[in-house]
Amino acid sequence: MGSVNVICLRAVTVHADRRCLLDVDCLCVEQGGIVALMGPNGAGKTTLLRVCLGLVRHAQGQIVVLNENVRDLRGARLAMLRRRIGYVPQLLPARSELPLTVREVVAIGRTARIGLFKRLTRRDWEIVDRWIERLGLASLADRPFGAVSGGEQRKTIIARAMAQEPELLLLDEPTANLDLGWRERIVETIDQIYTQTRISVVLVCHELEVLPPSCHRVALLESGRLVSDGAPEQVFTETRVTELYGDGLRPWHEAGRHALVPGGHRDD
Amino acid sequence: MLWYRGAIEMIDLVYWAPVMAGGALAGASSGALGTFIVGMRIPFLGVCVAHAALAGAVFGSLFGLGGQLLLLPAIGGALLAAFALGMANPERVSLDNNILLSFLFSASMGLAFLGIGLHGIFGKSDNDVRSLLWGSLNFCRWEDVWLMGLVCAAILVFVVLFFKELRAILFSRMEAQAVGIQVGLVWTMFLGITAVTLTVNFQTVGGLMIYSLVSNPAMAAFQLTRGCGRVLLLSAFLGLMSGLGGFVIAAVADLPSGAVIVLLSSGLVGCAALFRRYRGG
The missing domain is CATH 3.40.50.300 (P-loop containing nucleotide triphosphate hydrolases)
Structure with missing residues (x-):
């Protein structure tokens, strides 16, 4: 077969x-x-x-x-x-004035998943928080996306892709554009x-x-x-x-x- | 509280109530839309929509429309420009939104000036057209306020229905598209509602004031808080306070209301930036 x-x-x-x-x-x-x-x-x-x-x-x-x-x-x-399909693009939005928090960016994955005219439910937010936790972003969840480091932004986008349940x-x-330390952490994250x-x-x-x-x-x-x-x-x-x-x-x-x-x- | 009583006594509330309501509604609606316009770095949208609306009104006037009816071709012109921007995928045409906006702005300005020139050739007056787009808050009446209220209600419904999609588009239009959000639909509706709101506000309160109320409250809100929903609410509130507060200050101090509203909203941006710096944000 x-x-x-x-x-x-x-x-x-x-x-x-x-x-x-x-x-x-x-x-x-x-x-x-x-x-x-x-x-x-x-x-x-x-x-x-x-x-x-x-x-x-x-x-x-x-x-x-x-x-x-x-x-x-x-x-x-x-x-x-x-x-x-979970997609992590090469270039990330780098606008410092973006008002979105890390948690809101991860929630974009659920936005795509549930479609129009539906609000994010408690289950959706649980999935968002689970991926934030799994990728070690819990302490940054309420910080603006534009204010976290490049490596943390990458992890946020990976969490966003995974929250989509692709x-x-x-x-x-x-x-x-990541230093060696962050490169290894991202490789480890993908492997996990x-x-x-x-x-x-x-x-x-x-x-x-x-x-x-x-x-x-x-x-x-x-x-x-x-x-x-x-x-x-x-x-x-x-x-x-x-x-x-x-x-x-x-x-x-x-x-x-x-x-x-x-x-x-x-x-x- | 003496200053407060003094201020109330100086303002003839019956006459000025629609003006205050108009200022507040224009501020709130422009402030709310400004969150997305500033967040997506397209503040030029306001200028572009204004001139597209002017072009629409000019040609409406040429075809015999006058007075309040000119609002219809003005909205038509603004919508055409908005939908042209909505249909042009910046990636496919390899151009940034601001470059597309500058093209639409120059094209619509060219059309507007052509129309104004044709008014002279055909011996028609273009006074109605000019007053439509460069209105003054001081002449705002209840019928204008109802129209602005209707527009505010439409924005509220739109934002409630599509908040999560707007948040994703605010983050990245391309990425929102790649993850399966129906960006074309939501983006085009956003541009359409922005075109209508700005055109209605232009004819009631004037262009300069609207430009400042689109960008300043949002810029101040970005400095003061985080999270898309909170920024949106704060921006609408700061817009409302700029419109209403600016008028009250102008009335009490006997100054031009539009200028005071613009300066008040600009002052809010400065205060917010100082506050953020002091807070170490």
């Missing part, structure tokens, strides 16, 4: 300004799996996530997400699909969420260090094309790293963690 896929992309292309942003022959993500989408800047990682959310209207090909053909959906039906979690560079809930996760990242220990599959994109798909050790070989980043780096894999460290092959 075949496994169930939460994402299945076939012959998907996205063009903009006569430039190919994405050209993926086949990429599927199994239910309950965690996949990292990696590749250099401009490889098409974020575009691929946005295609899955139905945010790229001119995408071509077969895009099936949570058994829905995304290209066939419009308006309320597309909104219904998005409510089943079937699929899409994380777009969740550790972008995945191991505890077994939700399907697609994680976009640049660095091997960001792969959580539970992630055993990497899909590597380059110039919009899927060039490799497999275990991190298989995808990030010394040859591949040299092709991608030049001679100065070599891959390091140990105890489920991965990194690129200085000291690659030298010709001289």
Whole structure:
């Protein structure tokens, strides 16, 4: 019996300004799996996530997400699909004057879930508070979102996505612009969420260090094309790293963690 | 309490009651909408709506409408501009909302001036048009107050029905869309209700006062409290106090009411900023 896929992309292309942003022959993500989408800047990682959310209207090909053909959906039906997907964007609203508290931002996840003309119930607020507690944000719950640190804002957005009770979690560079300490805390958080809930996760990242220990599959994109798909050790070989980043780096894999460290092959 | 009695005696309450009510309602409605307008960094919306309403009124006048009836094409013009902004997805057109607003502002101003020019060519008077958009609070009458009350009630119903969606859009329109909130519907309704409210308030109390009542109470509220609901209520209250208090001060001191209302609301922003700094917030 075949496994169930939460994402299945076939012959998907996205063009903009006569430039190919994405050209993926086949990429599927199994239910309950965690996949990292990696590749250099401009490889098409974020575009691929946005295609899955139905945010790229001119995408071509077969895009099936949570058994829905995304290209066939419009308006309320597309909104219904998005409510089943937790999305953590790369860029966060950075307006210091935003009056929303951390708790209110997390509650946006419930707003999407319950739909129009309904008020958030006590159960909704319990779910919001549970995720605030689980991600260690309880002491910040009543502080303005704009006043907490970048790492705390990331955690807030992850809590918001999880409060939505999604079937699929899409994380777009969740550790972008964070220091090493916060990067590790976010990686740990993603790992915990995945191991505890077994939700399907697609994680976009640049660095091997960001792969959580539970992630055993990497899909590597380059110039919009899927060039490799497999275990991190298989995808990030010394040859591949040299092709991608030049001679100065070599891959390091140990105890489920991965990194690129200085000291690659030298010709001289 | 001598000053209080003195103030009451100086104001002819029967004559000035609709003026005070108008100031309070304009302040409360503009203050409430200002929470979202300032929070989304689109204060230029007020200027854009004013000129779109002017363009609508000018062409209404050209087609023979006059007096209070000019409010209808003015609202039509304002709604057209609002819906044009609502339909333009900033991401799809790769332009920020403020840039779109500046385009709509210049286009509607061009139309308004064309219409005013055509008035001269066709030998028509444009006095009705000018008084419609640059009204004065001192001439506010009960019929204006009823209209403003109706608009306030519409805002109240809209905010109660869509508060959680508005809060999400205030946080990030793009993110709200990505998580499955029907942003297009709520955003367009918000722009529509803003266009109608501002146009009704413009013709009653004047443009300068409305610009200040849209932005100043919200800016003060942002300094003083946190949480979307509390900011919304405080902003509406500060708008109401600016409209009402400004008029009372102006009447007692025999000063122009519009200017005093604007200065009072500006003073509130300054006081709120000082309070926040003193509190260390």
